[in-house]
Amino acid sequence: MTITVLQKKPGEFWWGGVINEGHLMPFGDRPHSRDLRMTDDNQASPLLLSNLGRYIWCEEPFAFSFNESNLTIDHKQKLIIEEGHETLQDAYRHACNIHFPPSGVTPDKLAFTAPQYCTWVEMFYEPTQEKLLNYATSIIRHGMPPGVLIIDDNWMQDYGTWDFDKHRFPDPAGMIHSLHELGFKVMLWVCPYVSPDSIIFRQLRDHGILMKHADGAPVLRRWWNGYSAVVDYTSTEGSTWFKQQLDRLIEDYGVDGFKLDAGEPLLPDLMDDITQDVAWSRPVHPLEDCESYARLGIGYPLSELRMCWKLGGQALIQRQRDKTHTWEAATGLQGLIPNSITQGLMGYAYNCPDMVGGGMDGDINSPDFRFDSELFIRFVQCSALFPAMQFSMAPWRVLNGDELAWCMDVIQIRTELGSLLSELASQAAEDGLPILRSLEFVFPHQGFHSVQDQFMVGESILVAPVLNKGQVTRKIQFPSGRWLGDDESVVEGPSEVEVSAPLSRLPWYRKI
Structure with a gap:
């Protein structure tokens, strides 16, 4: 060293x-x-x-x-x-x-012009065809625009057996056709793991497609759903097999893309009770296995990743790691902006905060579930003008009256600025510039390096959400120029101004 x-x-x-x-x-x-x-x-x-x-x-x-x-x-x-x-x-x-030069390719523009809707919080491990169609029609019935619909974990027969469970999805091609007619694009959750007691495990083991230990035994890795074998996506055979599964889902059912979950690198001190290192099929650089998994998403109109090593400039939607239903900076709402600023600076222009409100470790249907409506609304406001935003908990299930109306108002702001986000996505594909930018990035050497609770959308839109519980005003740092607010106020910069920010308002300003 x-x-x-x-x-x-x-x-x-x-x-x-x-x-x-x-x-x-x-x-x-x-x-x-x-x-x-x-x-x-x-x-x-x-x-x-x-x-x-x-x-x-x-x-x-x-x-x-x-x-x-x-x-x-x-x-x-x-x-x-x-x-x-x-x-x-x-x-x-x-x-x-x-x-990490830009690829010249953008994800499907629907990712920028409308929200994503993930089934996770609404359905957890029990998605069905009936629930999916009801969820999609409910989105439209409640006045929300159709967007990318992500079918999360357990739609498939088993981990590694990437086909629809026919009991819960009797007509997946018909279901996806119906969702397309409603205006949705459809992504499927996938992971690199293979259930070790499945037929596909034995087939992949016999063909040398699974990660192995030095003694030839398949690696069994502990993850959040138990213990599984792992496809060796660093090998040509492993990556080819995995992409064949994705391509078949597109060809057979009309799927539009994939949420590639997991993909963490296998590190010696993170392998739980695994006592032997992986015997790779070829020499592998540190973290190259993570990079190889992320590469599997390249080439699809919609690919979302939670893990990635390098690969800035590619047309991959990069989601922040799972957030908690809290206000805090390390794992909750207050971390969204600084993490997204960093994503942009690493070349991940098409970034997405976690599901609005956080991943919700509890069951929304349980009587013990504890929900903070103020946090949820501020989460919507903070996420609304990110390059991509994602719902999972249906707003109409947890909000009503004015609170639901305020949420819908913010979605309307995204709809109105969707064309700008789409244009910036196209620009990022050509010059690599982030869509969401820090004030320091756009207005250098003016003392904005430490501003982590505001951001710019391109060069002209300044967004300053409220990130603290109970707060109804906030100070905003305005760079040089004239700024027209969502409330029709005009602010002359450079200046620091205390503005009104009740729960009904997302403060944002356009440079004029």
Whole structure:
């Protein structure tokens, strides 16, 4: 290993590494350390970017730490240190063009012009054809626009047996045709795991498609649904087999895309009771298995990932890791903006917060379920102008009266600005620029580096949601220019203004 030490410049701050640490960024004003070689935490990239125009890139993961005066990098492969780009945006543009150039392709534009609707919270492990069609018609009946409908876990016969369970989905092709006629696109949840007592397990084992230990025994990995074998998607045979399953679902049923869940790298200290390392079919670089899994989504009109290593610039929707039904920054609402800012800076322009309100560990139908309607509405407001937004808990199931109306008002804002989001998605495919941007990215060297509770949509829309319980006013940092508010007010910047932000309002402003 090689140790490289950079002296921090006065007023210099840094972003990058692991997306889920966005709430701790920018780095530089307090001690912080991270080893990217051992990460299994949402998207990550071997990139650090400075507001003074410097960036650091390495083709393999590295460890880094900040103290009062220095940035220390512990790396194995060659470290690229670029200087002289003046601003955060300049550094990003250069890093993007060299290391993760945009693909020229966007996901299906419906992902930007309308919300996504996931079945998880409404149905958990019990989706059925009847429930799906009722859910879709309820979305429209309650005045919400049709969008991408994600059929989550347990639609299939078994893990690794990627075909519809015919008892719960007697006519999947007819169901998807009906959903298309209603205006929806359909994604299916998939994962890289294979149930070890299934017929497909024995077939894949015999064909050498599963990950193995050195003694030839298949790896059985513990995950949130038990223990499963794992498709070796780092091998040509494994990735080819997996994509054949996806392609068949498209051809047979008209599916539009896939939610590729899991995909965490297999790291020695994260393999639970597995005592042997994986014997890969070829030499694999650190975290390359995570990258290989994410690559399986490339080429489909709709692919959503929770885990990714590198691959900035690709037409992949990158969802933040599961959020809790809380206000806090580490796992809840307050982490959405800083994490999304970091996603954009790592080249993941088509980013999505978690399901509105969080993944809801409890059962919505249980009498013990505890729901915070204020949090849910603020979650809707915060998510509404992200590149993609996703519902899972149906708003009409938990809100009524004014609260439901306020939620619908925010969805209308997204509908009105959908064409802008779509245009910015097309721009990102050509120049790699984020859709959701920090104020520092758009207005450099004006003291906005620490602003983590506001964001820009492109160059002209400033969004400042409320992120604290009980708060009905908030201070907004306005950059130079004239800003027309959603409430018809006009603000002259640069200035800091306290604005009214009752639960009925998402404060947003257009530069005029």
